[in-house]
Amino acid sequence: MTTTTTDDRALADLQREHGPALFHFLLGLTFGDRQRAEDLLQETLVRAWQHPEAFDGPYESMRPWLFTVGRRLAIDARRSRLARPAEVSDAVLESAPGREDTAESAASALDVRKAVRTLSPEHRAVLVQIYFRGLSVGETAEVLGIPAGTVKSRSYYALRLLSRNLPGYSSRSSSVSSGSRAAASATAA
Known part of the structure; x- marks a missing residue:
């Protein structure tokens, strides 16, 4: 060639x-x-x-x-x-956790703290044991010296109250009428 x-x-x-x-x-x-x-x-x-x-x-x-x-x-x-x-492929980017806005995160934390302060001391004590210390219902009942059923009802109603007090948060259970809320709050305490 x-x-x-x-x-x-x-x-x-x-x-x-x-x-x-x-x-x-x-x-x-x-x-x-x-x-x-x-x-x-x-x-x-x-x-x-x-x-x-x-x-x-x-x-x-x-x-x-x-x-x-x-x-x-x-x-x-x-x-x-x-x-x-x-x-870096697109698949890796899509699976990577998004960068959280620290200002938004700080504002949310302040909102949660403010909403938790509106709870009664009994409701707050139950949430602290279950959600912040990671105890089970039985362990929380033992630490607080109350029956397990009371722990369950206090945590349920405390979470419902928080959902009403947190801005922008709506819960499925918040559709209960205010009359039944008052009755439930009275029996939960």
Whole structure:
């Protein structure tokens, strides 16, 4: 294949004769990444087109020249990838926790503290044991010296009161009429 200019037919012959072997060689260099191997194959063939003097070389086959160019391109591409930060796929970004707004978080904490202060000491004591100290209903009953049923009802009504006192929070159970709320509050205490 000795020519002084690379015409389309010479390049087509080059690709047909050496393309599959070069592709498999580049596939190994890219650790099985077909897309990168195809990109490197195309770039290698472009280099052959840009350097017609390679066709006039002293060797019988262009394959060694193509493999050398392909290997150097693969090395350059790898160095280039390693020189910049790693790419993150969309799946990783979607699964990453969102960055919470600290001002919003602080405002919410203040709202919760204000709402908890509106509770009676009995209701507050039950919530502290169950939600802040992580005790079970039985353990809370033992610590506070009250029956487990009372712990359950106080926590239920305390949470309902909190849902009414927290801005922007609505609960399914807050649709109970205010008359039955007053009766329930009286029996819960």
